[in-house]
Amino acid sequence: MLPALAGMSHPLDTLDWPVRTERLLLRRAAPDDLDAVWAYRRLPEVYEWLGAAVPDYDAYRERYLRPERLASMLIIERGDRGIGHLILKIQDGWAQEDVADQARGVQGSLGWTLDPEFQGKGYAAEAVRALIGLCFGPLGLRRVIAECFADNEPSWRLMERLGMRREQHTVKESLHRTKGWLDGLTYALLAEEWPAGGRGTGATIR
Template identity: 55%
Template sequence: MSAAYEFRVGGHLDGHWSNILAGLALTHGSDGTSTLTGPVADQSQLHGVLAGLRDLGAPLLAVRALPPSVGGVTDPLAALTWPRRTERLLLRPARPEDAEVTWRFRRLESVCRWITEVPTSEESYRATFTDPARLATTLVIELDGEVIGDLMLRVDDAWAQKEVVDQARATQAELGWVLDPSFAGNGYATEAVRELVCICFDELGLRRVTATCFADNEASWRLMERLGMRREVHAVADALHRSGEWLDSYGYALLVEEWRGASRA
């Protein structure tokens, strides 16, 4: 099975080297480097690319395997083993057929009051939900075979100064969650998001996770605090609600060392 790789070398390579080196996409950096990116079919082809760069005399500065992607969107979930079971729940990547059941609770006023978009119809919601970019970052929560909620895990690059930008790529994730209100009050959301944090730190090797919410969404920020996340941001009247009111928002974060320290304690 092919995997995507990124090769960064010193100097600006001529465009024809893209075809010679497995058809990898070639871009030139303002710092005088070149980057070749694209799928590599197997280890034999990988060795061929490395040998070609060596024969070319281009100094290899960095090489890394890229997370799998769907529709050009990073899909770290595809590289993991599913489904994932907690004490009471099952987590798995979302599928197109999950649109119908998630629509049933996402259209409720008590839910869509806090989420980014109110679905105007099941058809429009289905089109959004089944977009490859959305599916690539979405998990569903099952209880005894019934879908009761969904989760978002979106891996991001951290901000970095130019000289160390490569070291900041895909090092953190933004998390999100929605639970069917008929299942609220049983700790299911906390249990599911705790497992999501474990996946981020223990399997994806991330160093930081973040989450945001309206300050009035007390249930959401209390969940973050139960997981040990820190409130890093209280932005005053920075978020325009669809009601027309400017609301405060909170930003929370958790570092891997904080998570592991709390686990040991």
């Protein structure tokens, strides 16, 4: 765990919110957001790509009301409307056992979902760019990654738009609930590869 992040329930707690981008506002999720998120995440064209299988509303609420889940979620707002959400999970880097302490909590795993009504307008790229800036800026992470099914072209195209590097293409390794065993992709980016160097997100660390 990075020293600045020790004792925090989630590293995102250390930042000042909301964070504004050119067209959007990012803020921490609250229990009141869950209904609006459910309205789009349950749509078949969205649900089919999501890893978390929560088939009904009650199961979904129970899962996402867990503090660690809610704490990792950011709401993307356009005007006064929630149009999607991001997830930031903090992970350990892989390390040899004797140096594993130095690899704790150094990596961010990113996730994203937009309400289909707001897709195709560059909002996901704008929001994720800001999140990556937070990861490499005030949060001090050294690497971010994102994963998707290879068939989820909008998702990996987003990663490429953001300048992430395709580092792994696994063959029929990822089981999809209706499509069977599919190829999987992992993209990554290092802090030193981030052109903005984490600046320009509008965020400050407490």
